[in-house]
Amino acid sequence: MSVTGNEQRLIEFANVSKFYGEGEAEVRALDGVSFTVDDGEFVAVMGSSGSGKSTSMNILGCLDAPTGGNYFFRGVDVGTLTRNQRALLRRHYLGFVFQGFNLLKRTSALSNVELPMVYRRTSARKRRKTALAALDAVGLSDRVHHSSSELSGGQQQRVAIARAIATEPALLLADEPTGNLDSERSHEIMQLLRRLNEEEGITILLVTHEEDMASYAKRQIVFKDGHITSDTFSGGGSR
Amino acid sequence: MFFSTVFIAMREIRANLMRSILTTLGIIIGVGAVIIVVSLGNGATQQVQNDLSELGNNLLALVPGDQNQGSANRLVQMFTEDDVDAIREQVPSVLMVAPVLTQVVMAVNGNENYGSSVRGTTNDYFAIRNLDVVRGRTFTAGELRSGRPVCVIGETVRRELFGVQDPVGAEIRLSANSEVNCEVIGLLEEKGADTFGNDQDDFMVAPLAMVQRRLAGNRDVTLVFMNAVSDEAREDAIEGVTQLMRERRRVRDDQDSDFFIQDLKEVQAQIAQVTGIMTIFVSAIAGISLLVGGIGVMNIMLVSVTERTREIGIRLAIGAQEMDVLIQFLVEAILLSIMGGIIGVAVGVGVSYLAAGALGFPFLVSQEAVIIAVVFSGIIGIAFGFFPAFRAARLDPIEALRYE
Numbered sequence: 025m026s027v028t029g030n031e032q033r034l035i036e037f038a039n040v041s042k043f044y045g046e047g048e049a050e051v052r053a054l055d056g057v058s059f060t061v062d063d064g065e066f067v068a069v070m071g072s073s074g075s076g077k078s079t080s081m082n083i084l085g086c087l088d089a090p091t092g093g094n095y096f097f098r099g100v101d102v103g104t105l106t107r108n109q110r111a112l113l114r115r116h117y118l119g120f121v122f123q124g125f126n127l128l129k130r131t132s133a134l135s136n137v138e139l140p141m142v143y144r145r146t147s148a149r150k151r152r153k154t155a156l157a158a159l160d161a162v163g164l165s166d167r168v169h170h171s172s173s174e175l176s177g178g179q180q181q182r183v184a185i186a187r188a189i190a191t192e193p194a195l196l197l198a199d200e201p202t203g204n205l206d207s208e209r210s211h212e213i214m215q216l217l218r219r220l221n222e223e224e225g226i227t228i229l230l231v232t233h234e235e236d237m238a239s240y241a242k243r244q245i246v247f248k249d250g251h252i253t254s255d256t257f258s259g260g261g262s263r
Numbered sequence: 264m265f266f267s268t269v270f271i272a273m274r275e276i277r278a279n280l281m282r283s284i285l286t287t288l289g290i291i292i293g294v295g296a297v298i299i300v301v302s303l304g305n306g307a308t309q310q311v312q313n314d315l316s317e318l319g320n321n322l323l324a325l326v327p328g329d330q331n332q333g334s335a336n337r338l339v340q341m342f343t344e345d346d347v348d349a350i351r352e353q354v355p356s357v358l359m360v361a362p363v364l365t366q367v368v369m370a371v372n373g374n375e376n377y378g379s380s381v382r383g384t385t386n387d388y389f390a391i392r393n394l395d396v397v398r399g400r401t402f403t404a405g406e407l408r409s410g411r412p413v414c415v416i417g418e419t420v421r422r423e424l425f426g427v428q429d430p431v432g433a434e435i436r437l438s439a440n441s442e443v444n445c446e447v448i449g450l451l452e453e454k455g456a457d458t459f460g461n462d463q464d465d466f467m468v469a470p471l472a473m474v475q476r477r478l479a480g481n482r483d484v485t486l487v488f489m490n491a492v493s494d495e496a497r498e499d500a501i502e503g504v505t506q507l508m509r510e511r512r513r514v515r516d517d518q519d520s521d522f523f524i525q526d527l528k529e530v531q532a533q534i535a536q537v538t539g540i541m542t543i544f545v546s547a548i549a550g551i552s553l554l555v556g557g558i559g560v561m562n563i564m565l566v567s568v569t570e571r572t573r574e575i576g577i578r579l580a581i582g583a584q585e586m587d588v589l590i591q592f593l594v595e596a597i598l599l600s601i602m603g604g605i606i607g608v609a610v611g612v613g614v615s616y617l618a619a620g621a622l623g624f625p626f627l628v629s630q631e632a633v634i635i636a637v638v639f640s641g642i643i644g645i646a647f648g649f650f651p652a653f654r655a656a657r658l659d660p661i662e663a664l665r666y667e
């Protein structure tokens with residue numbers, strides 16, 4: 025599958041909203057959000073808990089559909105794609121670091137990282153090589169054969185990051201990827217992400233609560249109650 | 264991709280091994296039953312065929328009395344040697360004829376004695392019944408005519424009377440209504456037991472005239488063995504002999520015959536029919552068992568899909584298409600079923616082996632039955648695994664990821 029359109033514009037949210045429940049119990053997780061992200065950007069998404077960050081990440085990841093508005097990926101309206109086309113979009117263009125990791129439990133770190141490449145029909149040899157390199161990049165070379173349930177929270181988080189970056193996706197969506205890491209590890213991961221952004225041209229959207237993590241990004245978007253309240257360019261990479 | 268799918272499926276089955284085996288119990292029983300029935304059916308048929316060809320080719324037996332009462336009725340009129348001559352001369356579709364008069368006797372050799380029976384007959388008897396004399400000889404024309412007391416003995420009689428001694432040339436005493444000393448001139452080849460466990464080596468053969476005069480004290484022929492000139496001539500031979508005997512025994516046209524002719528081919532056909540009915544019956548049970556097994560597989564796969572909802576969500580989220588998930592669960596269901604099928608084959612073959620040994624049948628496992636059973640259990644896996652696999656594939660990724 026190939027998605028073509030505006031060369032520059034990778035994603036566009038046009039008046040996207042997501043409502044949960046009905047009547048009295050209605051929750052407006054996203055309420056008419058619009059923004060665009062170009063190829064090669066590194067964006068930090070911030071905002072208080074429950075402000076709609078994960079909700080927008082799920083929509084961006086083609087996992088969830090908006091209640092209203094449109095989401096364009098490379099100019100293609102994702103809402104018009106079939107289930108299988110969305111699966112192929114995820115397979116070939118997206119990397120996702122979930123807030124809750126979402127690793128296969130009884131499966132080794134290595135197999136977890138290899139899994140997206142299994143669906144990409146990458147050869148076993150290349151899969152292994154790439155997965156080992158990704159695990160090395162997140163500092164887990166010594167844990168590759170441990171099953172994910174045998175790993176600490178921070179280690180699981182790093183496996184999830186390795187899984188998302190191993191395929192070098194066009195768009196990396198990372199929902200609080202450093203939430204479970206100490207500050208030293210967090211900075212290492214952020215430096216890795218910045219290198220991927222600068223050297224490999226991977227576009228990154230990263231959710232974080234921490235100002236100094238957000239400062240690695242060139243642009244900061246702040247959510248509040250389902251709206252974007254600020255969208256600023258910091259010039260990029262304050263460190 | 265294919266190997267990793269199979270590998271993952273095997274790991275899932277192994278992770279819940281006990282549950283997996285219990286799930287496939289229906290398939291195990293169904294497949295096992297099919298294998299046992301087909302194997303034993305083949306063995307029994309083979310055994311009966313062996314027995315019948317041992318008895319002699321195109322063998323017909325002329326028996327006095329009503330077909331339903333048999334010769335147990337004491338009042339029935341026996342045959343005569345003239346009847347035998349008439350059949351030999353007047354029915355062209357009959358090849359050989361051997362009159363038989365059987366007499367129960369006590370046989371004595373020195374201190375050993377043994378109760379058996381002696382069949383008075385002619386040399387044609389050996390040919391018609393496929394009996395080989397392994398030591399010594401058959402009767403001379405003179406012995407047959409004069410009724411000289413000589414006999415050919417079966418292996419069981421030899422063992423009981425002679426042990427390790429050489430029987431040929433020895434003299435034994437036979438006693439029934441009267442007594443006679445009889446020279447053993449030959450030993451029959453051992454035949455063993457037949458399908459029904461009857462000892463086929465427990466008798467002696469002597470000239471008809473000798474048994475009539477020296478032991479029975481009458482001139483009866485109790486049974487006539489014949490063989491038709493060919494397989495196709497059996498009908499002709501039965502009809503010819505029936506007509507001739509009705510005339511000779513003066514059976515009126517409106518009366519039933521006071522004798523009947525047994526055709527061993529028919530016995531064989533009847534046994535085959537019984538085996539066929541048994542096979543259909545057990546196959547029906549096996550079919551139901553396989554159906555139950557299939558439902559078991561479907562049930563456990565549905566449980567498995569529910570338990571692994573999150574896993575499915577993760578797979579869908581990182582790039583699996585519906586087809587990938589469908590195939591994954593289908594492969595698991597197929598492997599589960601085939602595993603049941605293979606265990607069923609092993610159980611079936613094992614039980615057949617033991618049963619064949621116990622029943623004295625030849626142990627014949629039908630290769631086709633094994634292949635069909637395994638393939639069929641695979642098909643059950645596909646049929647009953649499809650619905651759970653389809654359900655897994657259709658899960659919504661975000662819902663599946665939120666599933667606790």
Ligand SMILES: Nc1ncnc2c1ncn2[C@@H]1O[C@H](COP(=O)(O)OP(=O)(O)OP(=O)(O)O)[C@@H](O)[C@H]1O
Pocket residue numbers: 044045051052053071072073074075076077078079080123
């Ligand atoms: N499945 C759901 N059903 C109902 N309400 C939901 C659901 N998912 C999210 N919400 C609501 O939508 C709002 C936004 O949730 P979201 O997960 O996007 O927050 P967030 O910004 O990621 O917060 P956090 O920083 O705590 O992760 C919240 O008020 C939440 O209660």
Ligand SMILES: [Mg+2]
Pocket residue numbers: 077078079123199
């Ligand atoms: Mg969140």
